[in-house]
Amino acid sequence: MSEEVVFKGSRSGLKLILTNTVDFPTIENLIRQKLDSSFNFFQEGTVIQLEAGWLNKAQKQSVRGIFSSYGLILQDGYEEKAEPLKVSLESVDRTQAHESEDKDRKLKTTVINQTIRNGQEVISDGSIIINGNVNPGASIIAGGNIEVRGACRGIVHAGAFGDVNATVTAEYLIPMQIRVADLVARAPDKRMSKADAPYPEKAYVSKGKIVLEAINR
Amino acid sequence: MSDVIVVTSGKGGVGKTTTTANLGVGLAKRGNKVALIDTDTGLRNLDLLLGLENRIMYDLVDVATGRISYKKALVRHKKHETLFLLPTSQIRDKTAVTGQQLIDICNEMRGEFDYILIDCPAGIEQGFKTAIAAADYAIVVTMPEVAAVRDADKIIGELNRADKDRIKLVVNRIRSHMVDSGDMLDMDDINDILAIDCIGQVPDDEMVVTSTNRGEPVISNKKSLAGQAYNNIVGRICGEQIPFLDLRKKTLFDKLKQILHV
Numbered sequence: 001m002s003e004e005v006v007f008k009g010s011r012s013g014l015k016l017i018l019t020n021t022v023d024f025p026t027i028e029n030l031i032r033q034k035l036d037s038s039f040n041f042f043q044e045g046t047v048i049q050l051e052a053g054w055l056n057k058a059q060k061q062s063v064r065g066i067f068s069s070y071g072l073i074l075q076d077g078y079e080e081k082a083e084p085l086k087v088s089l090e091s092v093d094r095t096q097a098h099e100s101e102d103k104d105r106k107l108k109t110t111v112i113n114q115t116i117r118n119g120q121e122v123i124s125d126g127s128i129i130i131n132g133n134v135n136p137g138a139s140i141i142a143g144g145n146i147e148v149r150g151a152c153r154g155i156v157h158a159g160a161f162g163d164v165n166a167t168v169t170a171e172y173l174i175p176m177q178i179r180v181a182d183l184v185a186r187a188p189d190k191r192m193s194k195a196d197a198p199y200p201e202k203a204y205v206s207k208g209k210i211v212l213e214a215i216n217r
Numbered sequence: 218m219s220d221v222i223v224v225t226s227g228k229g230g231v232g233k234t235t236t237t238a239n240l241g242v243g244l245a246k247r248g249n250k251v252a253l254i255d256t257d258t259g260l261r262n263l264d265l266l267l268g269l270e271n272r273i274m275y276d277l278v279d280v281a282t283g284r285i286s287y288k289k290a291l292v293r294h295k296k297h298e299t300l301f302l303l304p305t306s307q308i309r310d311k312t313a314v315t316g317q318q319l320i321d322i323c324n325e326m327r328g329e330f331d332y333i334l335i336d337c338p339a340g341i342e343q344g345f346k347t348a349i350a351a352a353d354y355a356i357v358v359t360m361p362e363v364a365a366v367r368d369a370d371k372i373i374g375e376l377n378r379a380d381k382d383r384i385k386l387v388v389n390r391i392r393s394h395m396v397d398s399g400d401m402l403d404m405d406d407i408n409d410i411l412a413i414d415c416i417g418q419v420p421d422d423e424m425v426v427t428s429t430n431r432g433e434p435v436i437s438n439k440k441s442l443a444g445q446a447y448n449n450i451v452g453r454i455c456g457e458q459i460p461f462l463d464l465r466k467k468t469l470f471d472k473l474k475q476i477l478h479v
Binding site: 115117118119120133135136137151153191193194 | 363367368370371373374375377406409410412
């Protein structure tokens, strides 16, 4: 595969890295090829940061045009670097999320009043509260904390952008995996049931490990 | 106005087609005019289960492309006068019929039938999307098994995404002795995860296999427990309140207790 056009996932979201080893029309073609071959992979509305300082304004505009024709949003990583980490992952849940108007990342909380089923995904750069269950095969990814007011059986990732102080709480905390920042804890190989978590629990990072603790509510 | 019901499951082999055939026969027996539409293009089976394979002249693809009217493609059941099958093509594949075409066909048929049951193919791709497009509500079939429940959960999510909010659950092929020994999920486990209204619990029954091979759905067999369970589902679809069958095998001692009323 070509090395001139590379997509890279990072803490701040997806990055498009272009190197100036070939001419611009070739780059454009390569981008189209990549996007065609990864059709359905990128969700519409995904924000991608451009990392190619060598492109001139017109060229950047043209690249941006290609992305928007695929329903994707390209942000110039150089131009907007000064701003502190703008939303790189929109809350792209296919469920009806009721987002608070607050744009502040720290304060933003997404509340979802329904069960998240197998194959569904809720992503937010703030905190997420689920009033319902998180079923096996579902995943919840939050920049902040995750709270499940129900049984949590899917995959939960709190502090997805590196916040080790993020926590996961659930009425029944029996997930496949708990991830906090870059740490992962997985469920025991034995199949878990509600009886294995009879009280609400909270997961957080302590001494470089994810620990669970019973909480009172 | 009729109800268009899609029977779906996600996973294969849980009994979508069997359920469709049995519900079709059951609804027809109660005097309803019923059409069954097979949308499993390329892998059609519904005609086999109904014993109608040798009567097929035209298929869903012919109707969808407008070559013939749906009336010409319908196959009347040999025993049940008010039961009709709209078979699909065995030669073409799932791309041959679109959701909009199926909606148009169903809208045309609504006036004439009390119930239209759509047999959905396994999977969540084009065939599934076509099958659910026309439905007023969905019956999700699952089995007391982790993989089947997981797929049913996915399917419910997909149905919600397509704005199909009326969803009923049928749990098929229950082996009560395995449920009792904890080797199979019990109804509580299933309800806990899927959390939708359950309208049927059907036991795993050898008579389903023999009746499938004979082309006469098991619902007509009064001796079969699965047949009774399907009959009850039909009643519930018609709005009756029927308690679930006790699927546990009765020991001699249980039977004695029943006789003596203790």
